[in-house]
Amino acid sequence: MNNIFTNWFSGFLRGRRATLLFGRRALLETVAGQGRGEAIPDHLSRDLLKAASDDMAAALLRFDSHDDGLSAPEAADRLQRFGPNEVEHEKPLPWWLHLWHCYKNPFNLLLTVLAVVSYLTEDIKATIVIGTMVALSTIIRFVQEGRSNRAAERLKAMVSNTATVIRRDIGTEAAEVAEKYFDAHLHTRRPPKRFETPIRELVPGDHVVLSAGDMIPADCRVITARDLFVAQAAMTGESLPVEKFADRRGSAEGPLEQSNLLFMGTNVVSGSATALVVATGNQTYFGTLAVRVTSSDRAPTAFQAGVNSVSWLLIRFALVMVPIVLLVNGFTKGNWTEAFLFALAVAVGLTPEMLPMIVTSTLAKGAVLLSRKKVIVKRLDAIQNFGAMDVLCTDKTGTLTQDKIALERHTDVFGAPSDEVLKFAFLNSHYQTGLKNLLDRAVLEHVELQTELKLEQDYRKIDEIPFDFERRRMSVVVSERDDHHELICKGAVEEMLAVCTRVRMESDSGSQEVPMDAAMLARVKEVTHALNEDGLRVVAVAMKELPASQNTYSVADEAGLTLIGYVAFLDPPKESAAPALKALAEHGVAVKVLTGDNELVTARVCAQVGLAADTVLLGPQVERMNDAALAHAVEVHQVFAKLTPLHKERIVRSLRANGHIVGFMGDGINDAPALRAADIGVSVDSAVDIAKEAADIILLEKSLMVLEEGVIEGRKTFSNMLKYIRMTASSNFGNVFSVLIASAFLPFLPMLPLQLLVQNLLYDISQIAIPFDNVDEELVKKPLKWNPADIGRFMVFFGPLSSVFDITTFALMWWVFKANTEAAQSLFQSGWFVVGLLTQTLIVHMIRTPKLPFIESRAAAPLMIMTLLIMAAGIFLPMGPLAEYFKLQALPLSYFPYLIAILAGYTVLTTVMKRIYIRKFGWQ
Template sequence: METRKFPSLNNNNNLESSNSVRENLVNKHGPNTRRSGFKDSVFAFLGRLMPGKKHDGGTRSEEEEKVYSWLYALAQSEDDLVFEYVRSTERVCICAGLSFTEAERRLRESGPNVPLDYTFPRWWQLLWNAFFHPFNIILVVLTAFSFVSRDYPNGSIMLILVFISVSLRFFQEFSSSKAAMKLSEFLKCPVKVQRCAGRVVQTELIVQIDQREVVSGDIVSFGPGDLFPGDVRLLTSKDLIVSQSSLTGESGTTEKTAHIKEDRTTPLLELRNICFMGTSVVSGSGTGLVVSTGSKTYMSTIFSTIGQQKPPNAFEKGVRHVSYVLICVMLVLVTIIVVFEYFESHNLTESLLFGISVASALTPQMLPLIVNTSLAKGALAMARDRCIVKNLSAIQNMGTMDILCMDKTGTLTMDRVIMIDHLDSWGLPKERVLCFAFLNSYFKTELKNPVDDAILAYVYTSGYRFEPSKWRKIDEIPFDFTRRRVSVIIEKDSNAKDRNHDCLDRFMVTKGALEEVLKICCFVEHVNKGVSLPLSLEDHQRILHMGEELSNDGLRVLGVALRRIKTETSGGGAVKDETVESNMVFLGLVTFFDPPKDSAKQALWRLAEKGVKAKVLTGDSLSLSIKVCKEVGIRTTHVITGPDLELLDHAAFHETVNRATVLARLTPTQKLRVVQSLQTAGDHIVGFLGDGINDSLALDAADVGISVDSGASVAKDFADIILLEKDLNVLAAGVQRGRVTYGNTMKYIKMSVVANIGSVLSLFIATLFLPFEPLTPRQLLTQNFLYNVGQIAIPWDKMEEGYVKIPQRWSPKDLPLFILWNGPVCSLCDIATLLFLWFYYGAYSPLDAKFFHSAWFVEGLLMQTLIFHMFRTEKIPFIQDVASWPVICSTVLVSAVGIALPFTPIGKVMKMIDLPLSYFGFLVVLFLGYFSLGQVVKRIYILVYKRWL
């Protein structure tokens, strides 16, 4: 490898200038800046020269501003100053690069070269976080009391529920944590670096090391297929083409060159002398100076939040809040009941046992099982729709989601280029244009791309017969990003029999960017006269204007040109002189389009009907994005680009993001900020659909991260849901299933809290007036057990159509209001039963305790079982709306067991007696009255608050 000689190392003037800069920095910021603090000093120094503007309302962090300022400064500096900034070469060293000793010291100082500097929680920390939840604490405490009181069945049930809840949460969080660790591995690759060796005479060696061992100041060499191990300032380059799709998400490539100085106005990812960590070399070669590694790279600013634990969503916060409320209510009521019982019976053991039973009845023990069963059922249903759910809580978030952000390519479009038309210079279809565009793509061998495949597919499927076998390729001038065109030299095969065709001689056929093709054309084919005429300025402007109009329509436009080459020009062999691309005849242009999916418009309409707004976040051009969005029915009245977003202040940024439906030319960081803006300033539940590494930030931040099976592994790791087919119809179905899951969960929460609190209040009131316990501890636990068993069928219930049409959100004020309105109705029925038993049957003395226990047991169980049918629908239960058959069967079964239990031997063991028929007549009247009064309260509640569940 030829060693590059750097002028700064041999020029005393340059050395003095560079040293003076360093000395000034050292004097300003202290002597320690020569070591680890030197780069921070440079940041501060450059910040004074070029203060970094915090765009989009100051959302960019201080670390990001440092990275941006550092890279811009290096892009604007000469090579010698860049070497001085990163201290790549000691003054006594005559070769370029770091010594092995210095590289090892820097590696110890800066740590391994990985883009994330994040400490992942240990498994025991995740297990503790999963366990330490107030609801679990309640059940564990009750379990302990149950075992102390020798109530082993009830204690075992509660312990099993805790185990299921903790296990599910632990495995979900453990899987998410492991996914973040994979990011540090996907860049693992060998890197060629230039190091100085020798004690007396130092020489340059090219060594191959692991990417994790690269340090700032290393000189690296690279070729096709190599990944950049850090942010690199180019030193030499030869036809260097780089893919930045890992950062931008776009499949296009970028030309990079060392021999240029950039300015501050150039967007960061468009700096031509800076290559970024994680990007790859498509073609060409070069050397570069590593200026940033690990957490100091641009990639680290993109992925800085990945792997960190997400805050709990509104539903999780709501359940936690309910748990705290239940703890407070439980402590107050149970304490009072235990005190009253003790004064009545003077038996502390019996009083404590009854208090534990009341606390158990107050706790919605089936909540974790109902929630997880509902989520698991939704996950299985979505799996049948070829949609894999990794994080169960994402199903609930899908039910509350009201904005879906998505990329354009592959989501709204087919992610493949198709050819649309072949036009001459007047915009008329011309077969001759297609013929030579086809021959160019057919014989082209280097850097095949989807455009060539689209041309070939168009010709083969449209019935054209251009017979490429009659042609022979002589040479090719490959595509490069300076010329932006490709040319092939072809001639008619000598064995061809048709000698009357106008293409008997050797031809050069050129295809490429319209502007670049026009630059080499001096003639234009006249459509009417059939001859080539000089390309006038008017023709030139007309063709460019036509191309611009087609581009504004969302089409990609390429020009096609032709030149007849005399045999003596080529010498009968290959053409090596690129100046042969001149004096060409402009034939016309070909247009391409990535068509929208047939299902996209229907799916977006279904999402809109469900109150989910679609926003397109893409790195593509604005005109192409608008074209596609119009095709699929997305409104394009408010659009903006990433560079324009950078210029907005805080308030304008949030307002624009909330209003815009199409946001084009976005960087990964901008996608993240858009998602965060919608979540915070807009108070939306945001879903994000992406499949690239560049989408990982937004996927991790979104409330619902969605990727596809064909997406990048990192994107799939951080997604909550993976689509086996990139079809928005699957998401529309998932939104509906999410709302059904959320609705059924809310049914149980509201019903159980109202029923349990109402039941405990009734027990408390009865305890005040009766000389005995309203129910024995065993009867109370049995009633609670049967009631809980009956709720297992709730996840299989259906939801009303009106409920699933709009996004559902947890409201912290909703549950207390719901309890205040509906709780007294339940307690009123229990009190009516108490009065009926007292006055009609005279069951108020200890002698009548068994009868009272049996009657109160049946009424309480039926009330708690039937109340679900009142709460599950806004309509009149059993008349206007009927529950699903699993719920009906569960209700009938539990009610039958509860009614029959006093008549069975088990009931006798539990100290129950047979109930008279008249009591069941009273229960019929009681529940008819309850449903009538409950429906009146329901209608008033809906009228006041405009919602029910």
């Protein structure tokens, strides 16, 4: 049974489609680990190589596309033919298959065997009861998971990635009229339009526009490219980005090595391109691998590993106790058939039948509640990591600051205001086609410059050298009045100074250029340092004039530049940042700032929001540290500046290696490696595609306060799951301990298999309301982590307490009510049935909180109502007309004062022992 259970439970946790809210992060990791070097179908390889080798006219013809893309009707028709651009794992299970999955677990299979055996022995009543248990267990789980699926789909609709596509028209009658006008009067086609389209609606033949930060949405053939670098690590394992071109280069044979093919699941690191979609969905290289690897297991997350470890604890306990129960009853009673059925019933009592339903319901409820707080959960099991997180690494911009950068100053090299610097910065931002960041947008807000510069008349773009996170600068080359070319470069100060050899100085007699000697360099650094100390982010602007003969430019041309000045930006801190940081600290979450920005600006912002930044660890220092030194450094430093993407990833991994549960919050291309490396990746709806794909949690509002609320909700969700596991483990242990004692001394079974099953069913039903229970504020003050050893200790400590009162009940029924013969066994069994059920139900309230139950901490109304109903049902069964169906009998009225005394004694003893347990071990 242990292998069956483990395989089923691992499949439930890893493969349940109800928990696969979004698509590709988990699958990308699986493909990255298992898909590299895997053979793909021959026809797919041939199609991709054909797409790479065709000239562009032939490629357009083969995919029935046009120079200016598809029309809207053509795209709609193809969407019907080819289906949505989704890989196999994203499709939900059909209802009948979902129902089968809800049934086929070891718990239900065991109950079914019992029902069949009962039917064969002509015990129709037992067959009906056990069949009801199976039906209830299956239907409750089916309904709850169905709700989870529907909630997942609603959440999925709130966060979706889009692609920029080129359309010939927008599919309206007005557009068709305009098309005819262009053809008839201007003898040309109307210019194509760019639209944001959900990625799932892309079709073969579409033209997509790509820039830095975009996920490649399908398999594509490059049409045009400007310094296009793509990260293909998920497919090939290559750590460095690969440059892609519009034409086929080299003599590579495999599809992945083709220089003009792009693959779904990879992402643009820098540059820009337009590309022709050649395959979508399962027909892509990624989709083919995805279909093959979705059936294989991924490495379990912390949540999965935790639940699996607890499950193994219960399995090992059952493997020891059930054979002992069988042997004791077989030898003492002499009826091995009855002993076997009783042992099977005990096995059912030891297995947490409702665990799948409780896990799914609790996680789904948590996800829905989080969505109301503007936190979207992409993977349900990420909620546990959310609650367990004790270190949050975050970027500075947009989380600590307002994400509304304003251009505060534009100065020459000595700090004097300069309109010329603003002009060059505007030209750079206007003509670049890569990822326009907040700094670019702040520059472009000076729209009046567009008229003053007479862009269309005086300037023509020649080329650009896109931004990357190693150079930390980007350049555009423009032609001014077709007379000469100007290379305009802007970027981080230190990286810009490395390529500048001259400085432009302004004076009354005009401007002049002087060499960048040591004295000038020192003066420049003094000016930029002063701007940084004012809390301004400084971007240096440089340029050089070139002859008009050159048409293509590269990084090598970024040399011998003339520094002309700086543009400085103000990014003020958010008002909510300081209270949010304080709230996170109070809840045991340490915040560390990881930024690529200047250390002076970072330190100033951190000081304004109350984050200690006395010492800032810089990227170059991280670079020089070995793993041991970094492991120490990440513990003592809170602020890290001038980091590259790989530095961020390394810091996150170092924190994890130190035993922390690490969250990382980011929204840029440079954050993607760290998002994947963290235990829980957090991004925002406005993030670049690759960041959203890498994240487990999406915030609809970029705020640490929202994140803090999400952490608390995650802890509540985890706490309620932990309640069920603790209750079930301790209650089951106590019951089996009592069964062993009774079996050894009684001449009859202490409870019939049918009665034991009914008791277990009623107890399980009472647990359905646990996902909706209240959680004490004290329980969510600190991070919650899986601790199987603690659960085992809890089980052994509290389980035998119920046995004390079970034995008291045995003595009461044997000596006081004279139920000490086989003829009177039903009275004995009825008495223990009621005590057992009521103490099991009462323990829910006793150990759901470390406080005094009902007084200091009250359960939520649904749990209170469910508890009262089940307790009433437990008393009604032996006292009502259904008693003989379950071979129970009415209890004398004199039994009930004893029952009250037993329950009161149980409550008092459990409360006392709970105090001892808390003093010795703590509650969590």
